Amino acid sequence: MKILVTGGAGYLGCWVTYELLQKGHKVRIFDRMCFGFPEEADWLKNTDVEIIQGDIRHWQEFPDLFNEMDVVVHLAGLANDPTCALCPITAREVNVDSTIELARQSSQKGVKKFIFASTCAVYGKGIGDWLDEDSPTNPISTFSQTKREAEEKLQKLAHEKFSPIIARFSTLFGYSPRMRFDLAINQMVSTAKRQKRIEVRGGGNQWRPFLHVRDCARAISLMCEAQQNEIHNQIFNIGHNSLNKKIIDLAQEIASVVHGTEIDVVRDDEDLRTFRVQFQKFITQFHFQPEYTIQNALQEISDWLERYPHEDPFFDKYINVLQFKKLKKIPVQEGGEPTAPLFIPLAKPVMGRDEEETVIQAMRSGWLTSGHNIHAFEQNFASTVGASEGVAVSSCTAAIHLCLVEAGIKAGDEVITPPITWVSTINTLLNMGVKPVFVDVDPLTYNIDPQQIEEKITEKTKAIIPVDLAGHPCELDEIQKVADKYHLHLIEDAAHALGAMYRSRKIGSIAKRTCFSFYATKNITTIEGGMITLSDTEEAKYLRILATNGLTDTAWDRYGRSAFLRPQELITAGFKYAMSNISASIGMEQIKKLHSFNSVRQRLATRYFYSLSEIDEIILPTVKDYVQHAWHLFIIRINPQKVNKTRDEIAFMLRQENIGTGIHFYGVHLHPYVQQVCGVRPEDCPTATQISNEILSLPLHPLLTEENVQYIVDAIKKVIYYIRHH
Ligand SMILES: Cc1ncc(COP(=O)(O)O)c(C=O)c1O
Structure with a gap:
């Protein structure tokens, strides 16, 4: 079979690819590689693996992604609570919107099965004991809510020839070539080993199901190979009943093996999530038994810590949320995350209820063109x-x-x-x-x-x-x-x-x-x-x-x-x-709102002045002291003496950061048509000619929030500082 694995170079993806290759399948990986290439995963260099580097949000840039694929295993996403909490808008965009788009595309391109990486965290503050696939869900974090939302939307896409399959994973643990230390067991083992200490948050009495990452990968390969009608549009909890643990018990189990480890229970951090999960459906249907235990993970992680004695397991690239924060500081052009989670347009009209009502009245009056x-x-x-x-x-x-x-x-x-x-x-x-x-x-x-x-x-x-x-x-x-x-x-x-x-x-x-x-x-x-x-x-x-x-x-x-x-x-x-x-x-x-609209424009312009004043590369607008500005536009000028990139390149970089800009205006005298009919030359208006390639209008409109302005300022600083240092 030909299988597309999104996030195929990730913590779980590496092992999924490994399992699929073992079984003779061909794998196409679609991965942003934002944690770098997992060097220890030799098998990713196998000729049966094709790697496409890209972001699922920009799937349109890869029109052939789904071609010839039988199955899509969709693992890419924002994969835990802290990362999603940091940026809920991006979480929704990645975990819901992009997931649904990928599924739609898969369906259109003839993919038969779409296996979606969901989570047992959708049970959240578990309603009832031993939760199975029919139990009510109660997701209480952005992460689990986005996963649940995607589940529901995906199931609606099912049709005769397209089967979404929802795989609700337990919390994973164990070694992977793309290592994570923000997973409970991996974290506990590493702090026990390195600091002789385990911190238990939320009191420790909360239940969680766990599963070794390699067992999870095997479970996915089983689903890839299953008969379509056996799993069509089904939900499966992926794990094993015996691996449901209370966090405190888990800590004690690890502490008992790593001698001298103290357990620190932090009670004020009330963790409301508790779910003990029933895995019988998957176990029975697939004769699934985990092959790895917590003891195995202990050994694997000990080995890792010995192999990399100078590596800090709590360094950015092992902790998703830290890596995400780091990506936010890198320009998108260099593989970073956009500063603004959503596109901020240059301008936006403000049309409210009043306008809607008055238009309806005018329409009903019968006087559409001339009138009172x-x-x-x-x-x-x-x-x-x-x-x-x-x-x-x-x-x-x-x-x-x-x-x-x-x-x-x-x-x-x-x-x-x-x-x-x-x-x-x-x-x-x-x-x-x-x-x-x-x-x-x-x-x-x-x-x-x-x-x-x-x-x-x-x-x-x-x-x-x-x-x-x-x-x-x-x-x-x-x-x-x-x-x-x-x-x-x-x-x-x-x-x-x-x-x-x-x-x-x-x-x-x-x-x-x-x-x-x-x-x-x-x-x-x-x-x-x-x-x-x-x-x-x-x-x-x-x-x-x-x-x-x-x-x-x-x-x-x-x-x-x-x-x-x-x-x-x-x-x-x-x-x-x-x-x-x-x-x-x-x-x-x-016209009734002009004053309030213009006051907002004025306030935002003041914010721009205040926030951008220390950037040498930018020339801010001049306001003569005898005028009151209407702030229709906030036009900055890129100082060519100070920046080695053109205005257009900077505008492009800002666009990638989700910031819309404009040019007001490119000198009319520079249009070839005008030059031809008016006989004007660029040198006739030297200042206009020069600024035509330097001016850039920043977003400015009454719907722009202070937060938006902060994003715009941060994006400008990110781009300019990056250019300054490269
Ligand atoms: C300076 C200036 N003059 C005239 C116009 C023309 O306005 P309208 O689009 O209402 O014809 C514009 C439109 O953007 C403008 O910016």
Whole structure:
């Protein structure tokens, strides 16, 4: 048979592979090898063994893993209470989610039997005496709970041609080429031998079943060879009735052999797990008798301790939880564990009950596109940013486009803008036949450098579109002065800056026209949406007409209850840019939360400043003392003089640590298409060119917790320190 053994180089896996080879099977091992290669297991070098190094969480990277396999023995996982308690999320991901995925894949690829390494610990605080496979389970640790959860899910995957088999192991003991000293018997023997002492935790009266690791391996090989119908979707307790022991008795048994050993009973550590297990089902069905005793283990471990007199049995690699802690400090790229147990995205919209309810109301009202929410949202928004008018539109891109049209900008004109911005500004200009003229950015704020604007102004220049990058307002006063001097329109792209202030004035109330975005990741969202704020009521009216096809009325005006039906009048070539009533209803709820959203952003940004300040390789954002930042983004810069890796390599390493990052933005002037149509060169905007390859946005959104920020900071430190020392 061909058998895939996950965790095949592990404590039990080594012996399972050995047993299977003895019986003439071919073995494929899938193992992360995070404890290193078990050198004493010569048989793993046998030609009948194929070793694939990998993590079961990333099984997709190994599409041929299950090919030609008859049986899968799934041993890989987080294998004890302390390790799972350290990281319950990872425990669930590995022991449940990945297990189920592996089983699904096995089933699809025609594997017949899937033997799952579970544990008698699922009986937990045992309900009743002599627990058998039909007894109720009562798992009380993350480890046993994840195993039980996987058992239940696995059993549901059973079908005619696919048999999950649940093997509930006793606590194992004895020698293995991949040695463990965090198992009760191995631990007791080694402390008795080395320190003449055995520590008994939890009082010692708790029952546990034990089994030698080699007997367990033999039990697995029996299951591999069994007729499928005999074991289809069955649960087996794996062990022997005679090997149920009270911990205190076990300690005494070992102490009696290792002379001079004292037993130290720690009573305050109340261990609630106690289970005496009945193994008759497996014993009868497989005529199973253990071949190894506790005495054998005593000898094996004594031999090991003599063989390695300088080796500390309580060193990381013999204690799963310590090894796991150590892996957390190593970058994933080097075989370590991700700092964050779950992926932390760069941004995430906050949508709650209020938004759900308002959307339902709007849907039920029948007014999906135009409707009463739009006007209400416009008013609310305008007053929030201190403007007299707000014109709600379908996006910030639409807002900028409308402002350009309303300002009379036309083909052949030039508009000044920074290159560190989102492409939509440039797209809008190009689509209008307008030439974008790029002015380099300030090296501290990455906003347009007002000092450099004047030199780019020509007779054709008609407007300036500065951007409040990341939520830091641009130098509005200085830009306004230049605009006034040359009679240019100022259209502020405040897509990032909702809630920001410039010299004590709110963004949205300063420039003649300010454009905001409500894209999903922005400080507030309407899913898609945008707003133009301004002070002139007539211009606002005209912008609304432009946004509704150039017609004087919307559907709400024409068909609403209080409407007065009259022929519509097309007064200009307009656009279909109006915001929908549903989006506006979401906006109404979101705007109420702006202050609390932005406070969280501010608090998290402060945490970043505090935690990252001592890292020389990173340049933190600059905040001018006369602004209030909206913290849409937290953009750090990788200092190329201090790091020998590129920003992209660092971003990749952070991604492996489960940290999402972003680039805001890669200079628009660097896109070959823009270079071609605008005739711009990288050297025209040297600062923007340089920072394009150095800036990196860290996750920042109101759903980010302090714990998340800690993970992000730890991941950055891990990656940077690793690079520093390699
Ligand atoms: C600086 C900037 N301007 C404009 C926009 C366009 O916004 P929207 O997606 O609402 O059209 C964005 C979008 O991310 C942006 O970041």
